[in-house]
Amino acid sequence: MQVYLGVDVGSVSTNFAVLSTTGELLYSLYIRTNGNPIKAVQEGLREFKKELPGNYVVIGAGTTGSARQLSGLLVGADAVKNEITAHAVAAMHVCPGVQTVLEIGGQDSKIIIIRDGIVVDFAMNTVCAAGTGSFLDHQAERLEIPIESFGDLALHAKTPVRIAGRCGVFAESDMIHKQQTGHQIEDIIAGLCQALVRNYLNNVGKGKEILAPVVFQGGVAANKGIKAAFAKILGLEVYVPSQHAVMGAIGAALLAKIATQETGRSRFKGFGVSDLNYYAKSFECTGCANLCEVVQIFVDKEILARWGDRCGKWSLGTNSGIAAS
16 A cells, blocks of 8 residues: 655654555554654654554655654655644645644644635744643643643633733742632633633734634644633634644645655655664854854764755755755
8 A cells, every 4th residue: 555654743742644645544653752853753663664564655755843854854755844834734634624723732832824725824932832732741740630631620610710821930820829729620720721722812823813614733632621712712613633633744744745746756765764873963163153053964974964054065965955844
């Protein structure tokens, strides 16, 4: 069976998706990045090699996420695209006609405005991580509540309290104060969910025209309390795809399909790259006042690629020809 592989490497998690030629999700995988994207990508490829049937043939691969250029080099990607593009393509695939995409991941969040199948506007969080997955994980741990139960508890609240959600530090201190004054945990969690949604809409979504259909994706979309808060505050139905956590990887795979159909070939290097000794080093170039931080990728002792220099002094001449976008 011919399949397409998508890889989404973020700061918290690395997600993989395998799609059929018709766009059906056949297999997905979630791995913690743990600050080492090379190791995470190689670990994921090893898992795929073990789990996928022997008759599966990868005929295209795509990468996205904050480490898309690095992971694209490792796997031999046919498409290396930014998260906005990947998430928009995935949302339109699962919900044709979607006009608004809400996406909240481990440490970032974004909003994508789509009209007639074209991305016309977007925004990402730039300062505060309040409301992202890592923040919610921390609060669940502090409250000694499994993160899987966080959203369900919010739905059982009778009188949600008002939490200051503009800043992660203030939100946590406000939650502690509400606990100390005797409020129910369910009401505090529901209040937190509503505060984080207000924070998202006032910052990431500020000035955006949010129209239905609305698709909510990313790891935090599993939190029923956040979904309910979005629906209540927006006054719109919010759709959460069953594969919400790996939408970036799905989008990368779909983009790989488009790229390989245009070129008629694939650059995918195969699962054997999981056994190669890849590693990265960096240095500061002092050739001019820019002081560029140049990243070097090695396989064993051979330099495979360099990037990060503005003038091309170091990157030209290496086979790093996977222009990120």
